Amino acid sequence: MNLFRKNISERAQKKNFGHSFFYMEILDRLFYIVAVIPIIIFIFWPIIALFLRSISPDGKFTLELYNSLFKENFTVIRDSIWVCLLSTALSVIIGTVIAVYITYASKWVKRMLMLLLMLTMISPPFLSSLSYILLFGKRGIITADLLHLNFNPYGWHGIVIMQTFSEISLAALILTGGLSSIPSSVIEAAKDLGSKSGEILYRVILPMLKSSLTAVFFLIFVKNIADFGTPIIVGGNFKMLATEAYKGVISYGEIEKAAAISFLIFLPIVFIFLIYRHQLTATNVMGNFSEKSGHTEEKTYKLPFYLKVIFGLITLCFAVYMLLQYISIFVSAVSSNSGGHFHWTMEFFQSFSLTKIPSMVRSIVYSLIAGITASFLGVLFAYYIDRRNIRFSKSFDFIATLPYILPGPFFGIAYLLAFQNHPLLLTGTGAIVVLNCIFRQIPVTTRAASANLSQISSLTEDAARDLGTPRIAVFFRIILPQLKPAFLVGFINTFTTTMTTVGAIIFLITPSAKVATVELFNEIRDGDYRMASVIASLLILVILSVNILFSIFILRKKKEGKHVSSAEKSV
Numbered sequence: 001m002n003l004f005r006k007n008i009s010e011r012a013q014k015k016n017f018g019h020s021f022f023y024m025e026i027l028d029r030l031f032y033i034v035a036v037i038p039i040i041i042f043i044f045w046p047i048i049a050l051f052l053r054s055i056s057p058d059g060k061f062t063l064e065l066y067n068s069l070f071k072e073n074f075t076v077i078r079d080s081i082w083v084c085l086l087s088t089a090l091s092v093i094i095g096t097v098i099a100v101y102i103t104y105a106s107k108w109v110k111r112m113l114m115l116l117l118m119l120t121m122i123s124p125p126f127l128s129s130l131s132y133i134l135l136f137g138k139r140g141i142i143t144a145d146l147l148h149l150n151f152n153p154y155g156w157h158g159i160v161i162m163q164t165f166s167e168i169s170l171a172a173l174i175l176t177g178g179l180s181s182i183p184s185s186v187i188e189a190a191k192d193l194g195s196k197s198g199e200i201l202y203r204v205i206l207p208m209l210k211s212s213l214t215a216v217f218f219l220i221f222v223k224n225i226a227d228f229g230t231p232i233i234v235g236g237n238f239k240m241l242a243t244e245a246y247k248g249v250i251s252y253g254e255i256e257k258a259a260a261i262s263f264l265i266f267l268p269i270v271f272i273f274l275i276y277r278h279q280l281t282a283t284n285v286m287g288n289f290s291e292k293s294g295h296t297e298e299k300t301y302k303l304p305f306y307l308k309v310i311f312g313l314i315t316l317c318f319a320v321y322m323l324l325q326y327i328s329i330f331v332s333a334v335s336s337n338s339g340g341h342f343h344w345t346m347e348f349f350q351s352f353s354l355t356k357i358p359s360m361v362r363s364i365v366y367s368l369i370a371g372i373t374a375s376f377l378g379v380l381f382a383y384y385i386d387r388r389n390i391r392f393s394k395s396f397d398f399i400a401t402l403p404y405i406l407p408g409p410f411f412g413i414a415y416l417l418a419f420q421n422h423p424l425l426l427t428g429t430g431a432i433v434v435l436n437c438i439f440r441q442i443p444v445t446t447r448a449a450s451a452n453l454s455q456i457s458s459l460t461e462d463a464a465r466d467l468g469t470p471r472i473a474v475f476f477r478i479i480l481p482q483l484k485p486a487f488l489v490g491f492i493n494t495f496t497t498t499m500t501t502v503g504a505i506i507f508l509i510t511p512s513a514k515v516a517t518v519e520l521f522n523e524i525r526d527g528d529y530r531m532a533s534v535i536a537s538l539l540i541l542v543i544l545s546v547n548i549l550f551s552i553f554i555l556r557k558k559k560e561g562k563h564v565s566s567a568e569k570s571v
Contacts, residue, residue, distance in 0.1 A: 031472060034390075034398060035380040041424070042439045044399050047266075050438035053417050054263045057256035065260040072088055073244065077264075080240040083156055084224040087163035091212065091220050094164070095171025098318060100201070101311040102172065102517070103179040104303050113315065114176075115321055120169040122547055125501045126518060128166045129233040130524055130532055131325040132158070134332055141328060147539055154236035162230045167220045169316060174219075178212030179205070187301045197304045205301075225265055226407025226503065241548060243266060243410055249507055259417065262410040273405050294511050326540075332533035348530045352538070356531075360538060363516040365551040367432070367498040370437040375490035377438070379483050380443025381429075383475060385446075386453045387461070402445040408503025415570075416507050429514060433505050437498040445490025452486045453479075492550050499543050 055061055070077070102113050136143045136153050143151040182205060190200045228242035235243065245261040248254040303311065336345045381400060383391045403411060415436050421428035426432035456479070464474045502517040509518050516539055523532035 006564075008051065015064050029381060031475075032384060032390070034388065035296075035377065035384045036379070039381070039396055039400050040329045040438070042435055043403055046411065046418040047402065048369055049418035050259050050266075050410070050414040051504065052261055054259040060524075063548065066264070069257075069260055069264065073241075076114060076239045076241060076244060079238070080225060082243070083159055083240065084163070084221055087149070087160045087224055088167070088217060090160070090164040090568070091167040091171050092217050094314065095168050095216065096175055096206075096213070096316065098168065098172040098315045099175035099179055100205075101308070101315045102176055104301055104534045113317060114173075115193060116319055117169045117173050119326075119544070120322060121173065121336045122496050122500070122540075122543045124520060124536050124543075125502050126229050126233060126521060126524055126532075127329065127536050127540075128325065129162050129230050130529060130536060132162055132165075132234060133327045134328045134529060134533075154234055156238045156532070158234035158236070159231050159238065159240070162234055163224045166230070167223065170223075170324075171216045171220060171255050173211055174216050182208050184301075188314075191466065197302060198307065199388060200301065200457065201303070201307070215276070218275070222269050222272070222405060222407065225269075226409055228409055229502065229521060242407070242409055243474070245413065249413060255413065255416065258413050262407070262413050264411055265407060269405060269407070270402075278515050329504060329533050329536050329540075332530055333537045336530070348534045351531065352534045356516070359514045360516045360535075361517045362430075362513065363465075363499055363539075364542065366437065366515065367433050367495045370434050370441070370498045371491040371495035373434075374438040374441045375495040378442045378490050379449045379480065381480060382446045382449035382453060382486075383483075386450050387479075388471075389457070389501075401443045403440040408440075408501065408505075411436065412504035412507035415504070427508070428510050432508050433515070436504050436508060437494065437501060440504065441490070441494040441497055445486060448486035448489045449483050452483050456482050488550060488553070492547060495546055496543055501537060 006494060008545065037216060048338065053508060055063065070089055083320070098113075102110050105113070125305055132153060133140065135141050135150060138150070138152065140151070140153070143149045178288040186204060186208070187200060190204050196204070228240075228244050231238065231243045232241045232246070241261055241264070245258040248258040248261070293317050302308075333348060334344055334346065336347070337341055381396075385397055390396070415425060416430055418424070426435070460478055461474050469477075500517060501519050506521065508516055514522075516535055518538070520532055520535040523529075529540065
């Protein structure tokens with residue numbers, strides 16, 4: 001009797017396991033669909049929709065839009081290119097100087113400067129333009145109040161200055177990473193051969209930085225060519241491609257023209273991106289080399305005294321300006337200067353609480369949803385691409401990377417065209433804003449997860465599969481817990497970017513459902529700099545608080561992991 005019951009129990013267990021395995025495999029297929037199909041719908045399709053609209057505005061194939069663009073807007077195209085090239089070159093040059101100084105400075109100087117650079121990276125958009133007007137405008141604190149100068153901040157020179165200062169931090173951060181990857185053994189070898197400090201910098205360090213410089217130049221040029229906010233705010237009557245696309249949609253409803261302009265920007269960006277990916281291989285090789293060489297030593301290289309002084313002064317000037325930038329924003333938010341009389345006031349914060357709080361709350365909610373969703377989808381997508389070797393994985397990976405390199409306005413106009421009809425009617429809803437933010441930031445989480453997966457042995461996963469564990473169970477029980485750092489990095493990046501983005505979503509936001517960054521842009525454009533300062537200050541505080549909390553959490557987890565690892569080694 002007992003044997004009979006045992007057989008029945010074993011059969012039931014096998015049956016339940018079979019059912020469980022079956023359902024888990026179905027769930028695996030569903031997750032595959034969730035990971036891959038949205039890439040097609042929310043990334044590839046908008047690009048195709050924009051292209052189709054630019055060549056067939058009336059349903060018939062024509063290149064008239066492009067012909068008219070080159071005939072009527074040749075000057076705009078030429079001016080856009082040379083202004084962006086100038087501002088990009090200045091950003092890269094100054095960023096290189098600052099990166100070199102930071103890399104070979106003392107630890108406390110390096111720590112302080114890196115914190116300042118990181119602060120500028122999480123700042124809301126147009127902050128540089130706002131502070132530029134507050135400090136150097138016709139009624140600026142420095143030009144008018146202190147120096148009594150009649151300085152005109154508007155025009156092409158204003159665009160160059162603002163785009164330069166806005167991107168120096170990005171250039172310096174990336175190049176600092178590139179400099180840190182240079183093996184100390186290479187520098188020591190140059191010393192042994194009799195090279196002086198100046199020669200080492202010009203003949204060894206900077207040439208090894210070539211790949212990073214190429215990547216930085218590409219990234220900043222793309223951002224500058226797609227920047228419409230800075231030209232609108234400080235450009236005056238100076239026209240650029242991005243502003244014409246923005247005005248075409250917002251002011252004139254010429255969405256076909258905007259589509260053509262956007263795709264005109266798209267083609268060289270993709271071309272440059274392919275070059276960038278080629279250069280990235282060289283960067284990775286250098287990184288691998290540095291790892292193999294055990295590049296963990298203290299840097300023994302010191303800048304020549306004259307370069308240390310020059311680079312230090314340039315870095316100091318940049319740091320002072322950055323600090324003045326934030327001080328001017330915060331002071332402007334809590335002060336008033338009427339009739340030459342300066343006084344402190346909270347009236348602008350009170351006005352904000354009456355009219356702008358829903359926009360700020362909406363920004364936070366959208367950012368939280370986008371952060372969680374983009375992080376999970378990015379991790380899931382990386383798993384299927386890297387570990388499951390799905391068909392056309394390289395093509396899917398390339399498509400998934402495009403949103404991160406494409407200009408915000410391009411992606412915004414593309415969404416506007418792709419989701420304005422059934423069955424994908426999303427225009428005018430909050431969902432289209434959140435989806436835009438999600439799929440623009442997925443590449444960051446995907447790259448972080450891919451890096452983590454490369455360090456996780458596949459043997460454990462294979463062993464679990466050999467024991468009959470379904471793939472989806474392996475993902476949730478084995479892989480996902482080890483990808484928490486990538487998830488957190490993706491969340492922080494997506495949250496911060498969604499809180500500060502405006503280039504894409506400004507085309508998707510309805511007047512009754514604005515977010516904080518759109519409110520900020522409108523206030524600056526309308527000349528209400530005090531209210532703009534309040535919004536900018538609150539955005540900085542929210543973003544900074546979230547970044548600090550999650551950074552502490554990540555560092556604590558890393559320390560716990562180190563303690564566990566050391567305990568295991570001791571055992």
